[in-house]
Amino acid sequence: MSAYQQINTVLFDLDGTLLDSAPDLAQAVNQTLTAMNKATFPEEQVKGWVGNGANVLLKRALSGSTELTANICAEELQQAHQLFKQYYAACLSEKSVLYPDVRMTLISLKQVGYKLAIVTNKPGQYMAPILSAYGLTGLFDLVVAGDCLPVRKPDPAPLLHACEVLGSKIEETLMVGDSKNDILAAKAANMAVAGLTYGYNYGEDIRISEPDLVLDNISELLNSLACKVNA
Numbered sequence: 001m002s003a004y005q006q007i008n009t010v011l012f013d014l015d016g017t018l019l020d021s022a023p024d025l026a027q028a029v030n031q032t033l034t035a036m037n038k039a040t041f042p043e044e045q046v047k048g049w050v051g052n053g054a055n056v057l058l059k060r061a062l063s064g065s066t067e068l069t070a071n072i073c074a075e076e077l078q079q080a081h082q083l084f085k086q087y088y089a090a091c092l093s094e095k096s097v098l099y100p101d102v103r104m105t106l107i108s109l110k111q112v113g114y115k116l117a118i119v120t121n122k123p124g125q126y127m128a129p130i131l132s133a134y135g136l137t138g139l140f141d142l143v144v145a146g147d148c149l150p151v152r153k154p155d156p157a158p159l160l161h162a163c164e165v166l167g168s169k170i171e172e173t174l175m176v177g178d179s180k181n182d183i184l185a186a187k188a189a190n191m192a193v194a195g196l197t198y199g200y201n202y203g204e205d206i207r208i209s210e211p212d213l214v215l216d217n218i219s220e221l222l223n224s225l226a227c228k229v230n231a
């Protein structure tokens with residue numbers, strides 16, 4: 001019997017969980033920095049700055065560090081935002097790819113009646129074009145984007161909001177993510193959580209955050225939720 005038999009709702013993180021978006025994010029960040037006459041960074045470094053939404057990503061890029069050591073003036077940040085929005089909107093599905101088995105897993109879960117949602121820190125304006133570009137439109141009952149509420153993951157509010165809108169109980173819901181922000185948010189919401197070993201977690205092993213389940217490939221969810229999927 002599956003330990004997750006009661007689960008009827010799965011909340012997915014986007015960046016680093018469903019979509020390897022770092023190449024396009026890095027390109028847009030570097031185009032922004034170039035337009036502002038600033039030094040660019042290798043993709044691997046930008047990858048380590050993804051996870052807390054576009055605003056924090058740009059602050060990290062402008063200060064050249066995860067810890068936001070430099071003082072960034074509001075004007076400079078606003079300029080970076082304007083540029084980034086244009087550049088990222090123009091390239092968001094150029095080099096990004098879905099991780100292995102993502103579509104198949106989502107379709108399988110949808111087919112057997114799971115409610116599916118995305119809970120991402122990414123701003124909402126990019127969601128419809130991304131879902132469309134990767135053939136995911138219509139698979140999700142709800143998208144809670146990073147600018148939907150005043151707070152983002154690791155705050156539990158976006159996960160609780162998703163449960164409320166979907167009419168799902170917390171104990172019937174599983175969060176799936178690649179970052180400690182996902183694990184912390186789920187734990188704070190008292191929700192079960194699966195952590196992926198790939199993706200972007202500031203270079204840290206996801207096991208350190210102690211998710212209830214550890215997955216190397218998203219399709220392993222089908223086994224973990226075996227009762228319903230194989231019924």
Ligand SMILES: O=C(O)COP(=O)(O)O
Pocket residue numbers: 013014015016050051052053054057119120121122123153179
């Ligand atoms: O945009 C980000 O910084 C992270 O987005 P995610 O919450 O989907 O990982």
Ligand SMILES: [Mg+2]
Pocket residue numbers: 013014015016017051177178179199200
């Ligand atoms: Mg993520």
